[in-house]
Amino acid sequence: PSSVNPESFPAKLWRLVNSPPFQSIRWDPSGQGLLIDEQQFMREVLSGGDGAAGAAELFKTKKFTSIIRQLNLYGFHKVASGLVVEQRPGPGAGGGCSAWALHHYHSPHFLRGRPDLLVYLKRLTASNKAKEAASPGLSSRQPRSYRQ
Amino acid sequence: PSSVNPESFPAKLWRLVNSPPFQSIRWDPSGQGLLIDEQQFMREVLSGGDGAAGAAELFKTKKFTSIIRQLNLYGFHKVASGLVVEQRPGPGAGGGCSAWALHHYHSPHFLRGRPDLLVYLKRLTASNKAKEAASPGLSSRQPRSYRQ
Amino acid sequence: PSSVNPESFPAKLWRLVNSPPFQSIRWDPSGQGLLIDEQQFMREVLSGGDGAAGAAELFKTKKFTSIIRQLNLYGFHKVASGLVVEQRPGPGAGGGCSAWALHHYHSPHFLRGRPDLLVYLKRLTASNKAKEAASPGLSSRQPRSYRQ
DNA sequence: GGCGTTCTAGAATATTCGTAG
DNA sequence: GCTACGAATATTCTAGAACGC
Numbered sequence: 001p002s003s004v005n006p007e008s009f010p011a012k013l014w015r016l017v018n019s020p021p022f023q024s025i026r027w028d029p030s031g032q033g034l035l036i037d038e039q040q041f042m043r044e045v046l047s048g049g050d051g052a053a054g055a056a057e058l059f060k061t062k063k064f065t066s067i068i069r070q071l072n073l074y075g076f077h078k079v080a081s082g083l084v085v086e087q088r089p090g091p092g093a094g095g096g097c098s099a100w101a102l103h104h105y106h107s108p109h110f111l112r113g114r115p116d117l118l119v120y121l122k123r124l125t126a127s128n129k130a131k132e133a134a135s136p137g138l139s140s141r142q143p144r145s146y147r148q
Numbered sequence: 149p150s151s152v153n154p155e156s157f158p159a160k161l162w163r164l165v166n167s168p169p170f171q172s173i174r175w176d177p178s179g180q181g182l183l184i185d186e187q188q189f190m191r192e193v194l195s196g197g198d199g200a201a202g203a204a205e206l207f208k209t210k211k212f213t214s215i216i217r218q219l220n221l222y223g224f225h226k227v228a229s230g231l232v233v234e235q236r237p238g239p240g241a242g243g244g245c246s247a248w249a250l251h252h253y254h255s256p257h258f259l260r261g262r263p264d265l266l267v268y269l270k271r272l273t274a275s276n277k278a279k280e281a282a283s284p285g286l287s288s289r290q291p292r293s294y295r296q
Numbered sequence: 297p298s299s300v301n302p303e304s305f306p307a308k309l310w311r312l313v314n315s316p317p318f319q320s321i322r323w324d325p326s327g328q329g330l331l332i333d334e335q336q337f338m339r340e341v342l343s344g345g346d347g348a349a350g351a352a353e354l355f356k357t358k359k360f361t362s363i364i365r366q367l368n369l370y371g372f373h374k375v376a377s378g379l380v381v382e383q384r385p386g387p388g389a390g391g392g393c394s395a396w397a398l399h400h401y402h403s404p405h406f407l408r409g410r411p412d413l414l415v416y417l418k419r420l421t422a423s424n425k426a427k428e429a430a431s432p433g434l435s436s437r438q439p440r441s442y443r444q
Numbered sequence: 445g446g447c448g449t450t451c452t453a454g455a456a457t458a459t460t461c462g463t464a465g
Numbered sequence: 466g467c468t469a470c471g472a473a474t475a476t477t478c479t480a481g482a483a484c485g486c
Contacts, residue, residue, distance in 0.1 A: 009448075059448085063249070065213060066449055072479055073448090080303035101211070123447070124480085155460090156474075207475085208356045208459080214476055220452055221475090271474070272453085303477095304457075355458085356476080362459050368469055369458090419457070420470090 009070045010110070010121040012058055016045065028104060031112030033079050038064055038101035071105050074121050079104040157218045158258070158269040160206055164193065176252060179260030181227050186212055186249035219253050222269050227252040305366045306406070306417040308354055312341065324400060327408030329375055334360055334397035367401050370417050375400040
């Protein structure tokens with residue numbers, strides 16, 4: 001019945017992560033999380049589309065922090081890296097290695113190959129939160145465990 | 149009497165803004181606010197000192213958002229841009245126009261030529277806020293204009 | 297269900313002590329305590345990762361005392377040395393006599409082969425301590441021996 | 445009212461310094 | 466001496482709140 005608004009943030013995110021031309025945002029190896037390269041994302045997706053595939057005006061903002069705010073509003077949580085996080089290829093050229101900001105985010109309703117789950121991605125508004133009042137009620141920064 | 153800890157955030161900020169070698173952070177024309185060029189600041193100050201004057205290890209963070217959090221913790225507020233913010237001359241080559249992130253922040257206790265005011269910059273902790281309980285009590289984002 | 301945040305101090309400590317490439321930090325013979333060679337740890341783990349396995353940015357600090365503070369915050373206690381603590385053979389010549397700082401620390405929730413206990417390692421904050429108000433309440437510095 | 449964007453604050457852990465015991 | 470802890474600041478992730486459409 002109720003499909004997902006293709007202009008909503010989760011729908012845009014889904015299209016981006018499944019778009020091979022966009023290298024800045026992709027699935028993690030397990031397909032359960034999102035990897036976003038901040039610098040590359042700013043060039044490719046934000047700031048006016050001089051990027052590769054011409055993501056013309058996909059988002060109104062030019063600030064990466066707005067993307068993070070949206071992720072949190074839709075219930076995504078940051079996954080602590082620290083472990084694998086694929087090795088830096090660093091072939092040779094380019095040189096300026098630059099402090100990488102590779103963000104890893106996860107939502108139980110955003111999994112590779114499962115577009116059917118997108119309908120469960122709700123914006124965490126006051127009213128929506130009231131509806132889910134009986135939920136486990138995670139605190140703002142999960143004190144310890146976070147992978148559910 | 150009570151001087152300012154030179155390792156505190158306000159002291160570091162003061163030294164940076166008064167350091168001509170650092171072009172990423174400077175006074176606005178009136179001397180009452182701070183201008184920070186995000187991209188340049190990340191290169192010059194954060195991320196390991198391959199920048200100009202070697203601000204080796206001034207901050208432990210490499211994230212610009214941490215600087216913003218500190219500014220807010222010390223009572224700085226963003227100044228709505230669109231007004232002054234001198235045009236960047238754009239030396240010539242390159243041409244990558246790039247979506248500029250030029251941040252304009254203000255605090256009544258951070259004014260050009262007035263290092264004596266720095267002692268009034270207090271970190272807004274629970275305890276410090278309790279001490280100033282009698283203040284007007286501004287909400288999180290001042291409803292309209294807040295330029296005092 | 298609830299796993300441990302891999303970015304927390306106990307998780308990092310666990311990975312380090314179980315990482316053979318890191319020789320500076322290892323289990324004591326009984327597997328109930330931690331042995332840390334201060335000088336080697338500073339080279340291998342702190343101070344920029346020119347060390348062996350490239351523990352790039354595992355900690356933001358470069359001070360060994362900060363590691364000790366973290367150990368104490370998570371309930372570790374120093375084990376009186378002078379007893380076991382195998383002598384380091386001293387690889388060869390030189391005879392850098394070495395007033396070696398070999399630190400021996402213990403926690404009942406940090407045992408070799410028992411990652412399941414890590415969830416009991418709680419940061420000793422004011423709030424956490426309040427929650428455990430009804431606990432046996434061990435004093436800060438165990439009166440005498442506590443080797444269980 | 446919903447949603448997106450922006451600025452600010454809350455809350456938890458991390459780092460540092462001083463000092464009590 | 467020297468271990469352990471309190472307290473203050475720093476860093477990080479998430480949420481609150483205001484505004485415009």
